[in-house]
Structures are given as structure tokens and as C-alpha cells.
Amino acid sequence: MVKVNENFLKLPGSYLFSEVARRIRVYQEAHPEAEIIKLSIGDVTRPLVPEVVAAMHAAVDEMGTAEGFHGYGPEQGYEFLREAIAQGDYAARGVDIQPNEIFVSDGAKSDCGNIGDIFGVDNVVAVCDPVYPVYVDTNAMAGRAGEYQEELGKWNRLVYMPCVEENGFSPQPPEEIPDIIYLCSPNNPTGAVLTKDQLKVWVDYANAHGAVILYDSAYEAFITSGDVPHTIFEVEGARTCAIEFRSFSKTAGFTGNRCAYTVVPMELERGGAKLNTMWNRRQCTKFNGVPYVVQRGAAAIYTPEGRAQIMANIDYYRENARVIREGLTAAGLECFGGVDAPYIWLKTPDGVGSWDFFDQVLDRANVATTPGAGFGPSGEGYIRLTAFGDAQATRTAVERVANMFR
């Protein structure tokens, strides 16, 4: 008789975004006239830029000819894209990452989950609190999280690093030394960033203890502050302790195009095993590469025109972030993030609970948000707002929320 993976059965039922969607649906049904603006979901809305569209059309045409057809590609990604990434995202910043350290994939979400395959089950995993749920759920599925404690909203084998107002939403090295440390900067959901000095502390800590940092840098394109590294490999010592996850989703509006990459440096070894070799084996065995057409589209953002076009979109979203941050601050609310990140982390007024404030904003301003408590216990008392919407709708949403406090 087949035994199912019992760890799946321990996962708490409802997923944050499903519950948000359900509440919006229920409200809309009861108030069909309400024009709800969603500042809740972290999905982009600007179309693919012309250079990407042109590159994808050209690739589709190639695929329709005998000479230009591409069948199975390299599992790690085409050389043209790995080279472009190595040059454009690393060499251009003075960071030496070689193409054979880059693994192109269908998404940072997939990679952040799948990376667990190369690690043993008995590692201690540290996550920020609040946190992007994928890190937690994938480790729970693999048996690294232990048991879920409903009353605490925590798993008993995970180490939680509170990111709260008192520490500037910056995780601190925990007392119990973890083996695997997830860091995300610019952060989802808080919009906080790690400076080079802060990141150096983590790199030294990981190297000292033989830990591995899983560094999610999906929102890198939003960084404007000079002291915030765009890649963990700007920090000395990172090549012996870090794996970096990057994505075209937010950088180039690829959420519906599915392309990302993971960097595993050659020097990264544990127990005598090269993690680059292990990840390569994992990808070659359980993955078969990203569509040729999509890889051509991704490569197009490394041309000067492509670069200018995607940065115009990023600027559009940045302006939304500014509008949200400044508008709500002016209304007397306390906002964090939103400078180097597309996320604004709003403190609920008067200690109102996340879900209660979510309901109030939905009801009184017809604006959908994401309750901070859904990202972990330390997210209680906050809601997350995203800058990925339409500019006019974002302004309207901010006015409506501000009006609640006039």
C-alpha cells in the first residue's frame, strides 16, 4: 500500500492569497456596485516591452522553420542567455559570476522550493518572520519544519527571525545556529532591504558555521539606494556560503512568461560536495530547460534598448510606490518599505489586527490589501500594499484610504 508524504497533511489548510481572494469575492457579491482596486497581489500589470515582444516573435518564426527549429535545449539554459546574465547582471557591477554558475529556470518560486532537493532532511532552517510563504511550505513538505503549532502560527523545527519595527525589519542572527538561512532583499513582504554591511554580517556568520544562505533577490531591479547590494556576491565571502535566486518576473514583467535563474558558485562546498554539481544534477534529472522563445525574450532585456524599456516600467511602479508611501504617510499612517522595493508595509492604526484592518479598508475604501499576519506572526498589525497596479487606480486607492482618516 502506497504511503503518501505525511508532511503534506500537516500543512495548514487555507493559503493566504486564496483567503484574500475569497473575502474580496464575498464582498463584491454583497456590494456589486463597489469598484474594488487591488493593491493586494504582487503581479505586474505593464505589458512586455517592445524589445522582448520583437525577440519572441523572431524566435517563434525560427521555431517554425526546419533550419531555425530548436528542440531540447540545455537544461541549464542557452549559452546566449547565461552569457548575457553574467555580463549584464554581474560583470557590469564588478562581480565575477561565470555562465556555468548560472542555471536558467522557469521561476524563482520553483527554484526556492526545488533547491531543497540537494539538502538533507535533518537541517535546521531559519526564515524571517514575516516571510514569503513558499520558503516555509516547501520545507514543511520536505519534513524540515517539524509540526505546525496552530496556536502560535509556527512550525516547531523552523527557526524564526522576527523582522519588526524595533530592528528595522532586519533579521538578526539567531541564537540557535541554523544550517540553511533564507534571506530576501528587497524584502517580500516588508519592503525592507539589507545594506552591504548588514549582509556582510550574515555572510561571515554563514561561513563561520558552515551554513548556506539562500538569497532571494527577485526585487533587485527596484534598488535605488547606493549602500544596498544588487547581488549577495558583491559581499566578500559570499561565494563560499550563498546561493542567489533572481527572476525576470518583476524586472521585465515576465510573471506570465516564466523565466528566472539561480546562481550557485563553484566554491560552494559542504561535506566535500560541490553544490553547483549537485544542483546541476538535480536540474538535468528533474527539469528540461526553459522554452527557447522565452529565453530569447529574456536575453532581449540586456540590449541597451531593452534595458531602457524595462527600466521605464520599473520607474512607473516606483512612482506608484512613492504615491502610496507619501500619500498614506501624509494621512497620518505609518509606512515602511517602498523605497527600494515595490512593497509598502503599512502599520495598522491603533493596534487594529491585520485581518480586521483588511476588512475595514475593503469595506470603507474598496481597496484590497494583504494582511501582514498571513506572512507570519510578526506580520500581525501590518498590511502589505503593492506598487504593481495602474498608476491612476493606485492614486485613487490611496485617496480613498487616506479619506478613511480625515
Next chain:
Amino acid sequence: MVKVNENFLKLPGSYLFSEVARRIRVYQEAHPEAEIIKLSIGDVTRPLVPEVVAAMHAAVDEMGTAEGFHGYGPEQGYEFLREAIAQGDYAARGVDIQPNEIFVSDGAKSDCGNIGDIFGVDNVVAVCDPVYPVYVDTNAMAGRAGEYQEELGKWNRLVYMPCVEENGFSPQPPEEIPDIIYLCSPNNPTGAVLTKDQLKVWVDYANAHGAVILYDSAYEAFITSGDVPHTIFEVEGARTCAIEFRSFSKTAGFTGNRCAYTVVPMELERGGAKLNTMWNRRQCTKFNGVPYVVQRGAAAIYTPEGRAQIMANIDYYRENARVIREGLTAAGLECFGGVDAPYIWLKTPDGVGSWDFFDQVLDRANVATTPGAGFGPSGEGYIRLTAFGDAQATRTAVERVANMFR
């Protein structure tokens, strides 16, 4: 200190196709004038058909407009594609599969590996011998295969089901009752198929023992024989014991486009858990859907024009299979498969070893093949030939091999 997944370190080093590629390269360097024809790799060569190309162009255009842009899609695939699959691949054959039982993915290889996530580590897994290496390697990585025994070419916890001439290359229910059974029909590498009656034996066996059949049907489009089911769900009882893997790779030349799907019926439960719910949770947590443009391309093969165009390509490959099978049989060689499958399983003459015969054919006919021994111990004494090449090159290759025996 991080502990790596020790199971990875047990995997034997060289991968079959890398070794084949290496030997070809070495030969080509020593004989630069040789025009080597590859009947070795299972990759398609015909371009994408016009209906698919048109649908992908239209979708790329949509993605370039604010109104037509598609961000994150459903992790399970768009409804338009799941509906088309349910209708075109199942209802059209009188089989009731609902869209919510279909999970669109980036490849059958990914799914065949990732499906292991929902099963416990302590299940006993049965595989055919010879076998598509992905089933074995992914289970080895997950710790279900035990230890690799170099001298036997086998893992000590896997149950091997020999598929040899004596049993018509058809696996027989093993004495030790497994929990998970991988079946592949039409088979890679032998080109053998399971008839409806043969499959019924397996379905009854799995239901009787609470086992789950993982049914790889990636080569379904090649079936011509009336008694060979196109889906395991044509067999009564399969809905309570089987998961089916299907792919657009060979059906529609999508090896470079990356699209496949997995069917998990609602009735399939083990230990009180619904496998459909578990796979849904797995995909929602560790996967983020297939590119919109690719899904539009896949949906285009369910139009009458699309269907006619892809079947013309399949007919092209089928003719190659016939040319190989009949040409080599006429030369006095013994061939299996190649009727309902793109693979021909050639018995080496005079009991020559697989790798030796590979070298002989490469040297004397300048034709690249795949040694059967690379697929498992029972593949010794065979080589695999594929029908996916250019028609003229395939005819030339067959003549050259035939000439070795004149």
C-alpha cells in the same frame, strides 16, 4: 553545518547520453571527414506547425498590450487548455476526465520526477528493465532506491521488472509487491506497447494491493494498433490507481517549447488522502504555471487544422520508423518496436555487447545509436534507434547499417 542530500552522492557518475555524446565527439575528432547520422537522441526535428506558430504569435502580441497582457496564470494551467485536453484527448475517446484532474506543466520529465514529492520515502518502487533513467534517478535522489550496486547495475531497494524477448518486452507483476509502479507505453526504450488486456492486469493488481501506477504515455500519438489504449483511463478501474503523464513534446514537436500535463483522478486516494489535492498543493507551492504563449500554442493543436498538421509530422516520423524497421529486418537483423512507437529496439547480432555494437556501427556505418545497456541490465545486447530524424538521412543511415551485413 549544512548536510547535503547524501542520496545524490550515490548516483553513478556518467549519464548515458553524455557518454554517447562523448564517444561521438571523440570519433568525429579522429575522423573529421565522417558524416555521422544520429539515430541516437529522442529529440524531434520537424518545426512547429503553422497553427501553433500563428497561435504563439497572436499570444506574444497580446502580451505586448495592456489589455491582452497575462501575468501569473493558474498554476494548474489555463482553463482553455485544460478544457481542450479534456475534450480532445479524453472525451473524444469516450473517457471522462475533468479539467480539474488535469495539471499542465513544463514537461513530463519534470512531472515524473516531481510526483515523488507527494509520496513517502519508504515506498517500494518498481521499474521496467530497461527503463527511462529519470524514473530511477529521481527515486534514488529521494532515497527510495537504496544503494547502487555497481557490479549489477542496479539499486538494491528498487524492484526491477525485466522486459525481454521472452516476455515480449512486457513487464510482469513482480513477486515482491511494490507500492509505486512505473509503466511506459508506448515504451521508451523498447518501443513495446501494452494492450488493453495487459494493462487491465496491472490496474487490477494495483487496486488489489493499494499500489499506484505512474503511467508515462508521452508517445501516445504514435499508437496505430486498435487494441492499444491511448490512455490508461480507457481501462476500467484505473481512476482509483493511476496517474498519467502526457506531453506535447513528441505529439506536437514541443521539446523546445516545454509543455506537458499530468492527470490525477479525483477518486485516487491512499491512506485517506486525495492525491489530486496533494499534487495540486505541490504544484501551487513549487511551480508557477506554464508561459501563456506556450499554452496558447498547445491549445492550437486541438483545432482541426492544428490536429491535421501535427499528425502529418507524426506520419513523417512513423515512416522513418518503418524504414528503419523494415530496412534492418531485410538486412537480417532482429528489430522490435517501431510500430506504435518512434523507437526501434534492435537486437545486436551474434550476442555482441551493446557498447561494442554501438562502436562498430559508429565506426563502420557512421551512425550514432544508443546502447541498450545504458537503460538497464536487461538492455544489454540491444541498441535503440529513433525515428525522429530527417527522412533522407534516416534512409541513408539504414542503408549504411544494412551494408555492414552484406
